[in-house]
Amino acid sequence: MNHAMKLLIVAGARPNFMKVAPIIHEVRKRALDGTPGLQYRLVHTGQHYDKAMSSIFFEDLGIPAPDINLGVGSGSHAVQTANVMAAFEPVCEQDRPDWVVVVGDVNSTLACTLVCAKLGIKVAHVEAGLRSFDRSMPEEINRIVTDALADLLLTPSIDGDANLQREGVPAAKIRFVGNVMIDALVANLAQAHASPLPARLQLEPRGFVYVTLHRPSNVDDAPSLRQIMVALNVIAQRVPVVFPVHPRTRAMLARFEIAPADAAAIRLIEPIGYHDSLWMTENARFVLTDSGGIQEESTYLGTPCLTLRPNTERPVTIEVGTNRLTRLDRLQQDVAELLEARHSRGRIPTFWDGHTAERIVDALLQHAEAPAASLS
Structure with a gap:
């Protein structure tokens, strides 16, 4: 990889920040450890205005406040999705990132993915492949469309891989990395x-x-x-x-x-x-x-x-x-x-181990170095 790899990491609602925080920590750690050419900017679409999202919220997660806040606010699904797209497109045209990383299944996830698909910017979807099989849930529509358009699908559990393959996603685009929410949990348990x-x-x-x-x-x-x-x-x-x-x-x-x-x-x-x-x-x-x-x-x-x-x-x-x-x-x-009942503690699923962000960054670096033909 000859040039710095530029990431735009997108969060739209409060739970998204728990998912992006471990990825940001890992990118910063790699930069300190000397991995050449890794840069990121954090974009908050402002989909959910939440007065609790103050500087203390970001301090608690150990991440800086977002570099860009689109401030789109609330509205109907159509209004919110359209407003995120209109605000995010100029950011992409100005930054021209190598990857946009989206997480979860909120309207911002879908909106930013649509923008990138039309601009030819690669999208990595963290928490890809989750399905409730209930299209009355707006989140299910967001998941299906995001996964159909994304270039790298990072799944939290094995059922996600099976769902995506059933929908015709090529295996080369799918990477089972585990659950990044568990990274945040492990980091914050003390x-x-x-x-x-x-x-x-x-x-x-x-x-x-x-x-x-x-x-x-x-x-x-x-x-x-x-x-x-x-x-x-x-x-x-x-x-x-x-x-x-x-x-x-x-x-x-x-x-x-x-x-x-x-x-x-x-x-x-x-x-x-x-x-x-x-x-x-x-x-x-x-x-x-x-x-x-x-x-x-x-x-x-x-x-x-x-x-x-x-x-x-x-x-x-x-x-x-x-x-x-x-x-x-x-x-x-x-x-x-x-x-x-005396309850059973159950088992912890594979790769819910606090190291998912490492596997996500590895996947981004490997896909950046892979020839384009192998990803199609």
Whole structure:
């Protein structure tokens, strides 16, 4: 490789930064170790405006604030995707990066990939190949289109390789690298262990249930939210519940006039940061969630997880990990079984080992040196 390899690393929403942080650390480490010609710039599309995304957020992850903030803000899927494309195109034309690295499955992931495909700039997709097989999820559309256009597909689990090959992606473009979210978890576990939250809330390990619910299908619908609260009331008779509540969910609880039967046993607290959330996931009796990331983190940490969704794009967390799917009509039954059972810690999937970012950077360097014909 004769010239410096220029990367544009894109993050669109808060969880994306947990995924790009280990990649940035690895690129900087290689540069310090003398790997010639590795440069990067971090682009924040501003898809999610979040006042918690202050300088302290980036300090916690050990990365500098983004080099470029497109500031697109919220809007409908079409508006947001179009605004990211319009703002990202001039950045690409000015920088002419060798690779744009996109992560996850948010609208920014799709939008930036579309821009690059039309400008002839190579795209590497981290977390490629995940499928829920449910096209009513906007994220599923983003995943399918991004993977169809990307030049290097970096998969977190073996099922991702199989999904991509079934969709006709050439094997030469696919690289199984493991789960970069686990790199972030491993790097941040010591800080999580120092969290002041358990002392403040007087929590004991395995002495509470951790709840994170935010999907519209669960919290924007009055009957669903009411059923969830009934289940939480049942849990709270046995073990305290800690539920950091998203502002929108809090507004829905107020609008539908839904409240816990025992406010001391069901603690509705303000949203918490990454380190606090890791402590909660590691130490909970079990987790009730609809979040993708927590399905993965609980599997690595060996904590039982109930996922309140009809499907998951992370089936490996069910096949070998601690995760199981639940539905509103059987939530109470599944909760009762978990409270009674001696749980199995499951297994940690292959390459969920804290070294995925190393494999990602290796793959980028190897593909940069490969003749173009071998990648088509």
